[in-house]
Amino acid sequence: MAGSRGEFSSRLGFVMAASGSAVGLGNIWGFPTQAASNGGAAFLLVYLLLAFLLAYPALMAELILGRHAHSNAVAALRQVSTHRLARGIGAFTGVAGLTVAALILSFYAIVAGWMIAFCLSAVAALFGLPPVADWLMSFGLPRNILLVTVFMVLTISIVASGVQAGIERWSQRLMPALLLTLFILAVYVLTLDGAMDGLRVYLMPDFSRALSPELILDALGSAFFSLSLGVGTMLIYGSYLSDRENLPLLGGIVTLVDVSIAVLAGFLILPAMYVALHNGVEIFAASGALISEDTLIFTVLPELFATMGLAGTIVSLTFFFLMSIAALTSSISMLEVPVAYVTEQFDRKRRPTAWIAGAVITGISCLILLNFDTLFGLVITVTTRYSQPLLGFMFCVYAGWIWHRNTLLQELKKGYPQAQHSLFWKVWPWYVKFICPLIILAVFAHSF
Numbered sequence: 001m002a003g004s005r006g007e008f009s010s011r012l013g014f015v016m017a018a019s020g021s022a023v024g025l026g027n028i029w030g031f032p033t034q035a036a037s038n039g040g041a042a043f044l045l046v047y048l049l050l051a052f053l054l055a056y057p058a059l060m061a062e063l064i065l066g067r068h069a070h071s072n073a074v075a076a077l078r079q080v081s082t083h084r085l086a087r088g089i090g091a092f093t094g095v096a097g098l099t100v101a102a103l104i105l106s107f108y109a110i111v112a113g114w115m116i117a118f119c120l121s122a123v124a125a126l127f128g129l130p131p132v133a134d135w136l137m138s139f140g141l142p143r144n145i146l147l148v149t150v151f152m153v154l155t156i157s158i159v160a161s162g163v164q165a166g167i168e169r170w171s172q173r174l175m176p177a178l179l180l181t182l183f184i185l186a187v188y189v190l191t192l193d194g195a196m197d198g199l200r201v202y203l204m205p206d207f208s209r210a211l212s213p214e215l216i217l218d219a220l221g222s223a224f225f226s227l228s229l230g231v232g233t234m235l236i237y238g239s240y241l242s243d244r245e246n247l248p249l250l251g252g253i254v255t256l257v258d259v260s261i262a263v264l265a266g267f268l269i270l271p272a273m274y275v276a277l278h279n280g281v282e283i284f285a286a287s288g289a290l291i292s293e294d295t296l297i298f299t300v301l302p303e304l305f306a307t308m309g310l311a312g313t314i315v316s317l318t319f320f321f322l323m324s325i326a327a328l329t330s331s332i333s334m335l336e337v338p339v340a341y342v343t344e345q346f347d348r349k350r351r352p353t354a355w356i357a358g359a360v361i362t363g364i365s366c367l368i369l370l371n372f373d374t375l376f377g378l379v380i381t382v383t384t385r386y387s388q389p390l391l392g393f394m395f396c397v398y399a400g401w402i403w404h405r406n407t408l409l410q411e412l413k414k415g416y417p418q419a420q421h422s423l424f425w426k427v428w429p430w431y432v433k434f435i436c437p438l439i440i441l442a443v444f445a446h447s448f
C-alpha cells in the first residue's frame, strides 16, 4: 500500500472535520430559507426531530461501518458479509457512493465559486476597482470557469496534504473562523431596522405549513444532505478514527454542531431578508411567497448590501467569505471519498491521486457550466434527491441486516465498554434495521 492510512490525531480534530463536512451551504443558506418559506419555528421543530431521529442513526451506521473496517466504503461494505452476492452489492454501493460524491462536488464547486466571486468582488470594490467588481458579479462563463478552478485547487491542495496535515489541520482553522464570522454577522444584522420582523417569522411557529407530508419529506432530504450522508463521506471520516473513541457520543456531537449552526444561521439570514425588505428590496414574489432560494442569495443580499454603503461592502465580504469557508470544509470531505478509494484499492500515492481526481471533477464542473440550463438542475436532482437517500438506505441495510449484530456490538464496545447496557444499544439496532430504511424508502417513493 502507498503509505500507511491516515488517522485523526485527536477527538477534536475528528469533530471539526466531520462537522466541517456537515456544515456547508446546506445549513447556512438552505435551512434558513426553507424555514422562512415553510412555517418558521414549526419547520425548525420538524428539522430538529428529523436530524436526531433519522439522520443521527443513519450517521452512526456510516461511522461504525467505517471505524470497523478502517478502510474506504467499497472495502468496508464488502467485508461486512461473507456471502458473495452481499459482498458484490456492497462493493457496488461503495462505488456508486463515490461517484455520487464526485458529482455532488462538481455542482457544489460551481456554487462555491460564485461565493468566492462575490467575496472577491467586495474586496475589489474596497480597493476602488469597480470594473473588476462588476465582472466578478456578472454571470459569465469565463468567470465561472475561473472560480470553479480556484475553488477546486484549494480543495485539492488540502486533500493532497493528507488526513492530519490537510483535512484535520484546515478544518480546525476554518471551523472556528466560520463560527466567529457567523456570530458577528448575526449580531450586527440583528441591530438593523427591520431585523425583528425577520426574527418573528423565524421564531413564530406556523404548524399548518410545517406539518404537510410534502414538506416533511423535503426536510428529510435536506437532513440527509446536511449531514453529508449516503455517499461514504462520514464512513471514510469514521475510518480515520481511533478505536479508543466513543462513537455514539462523537456522532451526537457532530449532529448537534450541524443543527446548531443551521439554527444560528437562521438568526442571520431571516433578519437580513427583512432588513432588505425594510430598505426597499423586494423579497416576495407576486404570489406572496418568498422569492426562490437562489434569487434570494444572488440578488436580494447583494441589493441589501448595496443599500448599506461602505458597511454593506464589508458585510458582503464577510458574508461571502463565510459561505466560501463553509463550502470548502464540505468539499474536502467529498473529494476524500474517491481519493481514499483509489489510494487504498489501487495502491496509489495520495498527492497525484488527489490532483487527478480533482482535475476530472473540475472537468465535469466545466461541462455542467457549458450546458448550464440542462445539466445544473439535473445533476443536483439526481444526486441529492434520488441517489443520496437511496444509498443511505443501503448503508442502513448493511448495518442493520447484513452485519452480524455481535460484531457490531464488539466494534461499539471498543471505545464504549458499557455500550451493551446503554440506551443507544437498546434503540439504535432496531432503528437502523426497520425505521430508517422504511422512512428513506418513503422519501424515495415520494421523489418519484
Ligand code: PFF
Pocket: 021, 022, 023, 024, 025, 026, 027, 101, 104, 225, 226, 227, 228, 229, 231, 233, 330, 331, 333, 334
Ligand atoms: N453537508 C453539506 C452541506 O450541508 O452543505 C453538503 C455535503 C457534504 C453533501 C458532503 C454530501 C457530502 F458528501
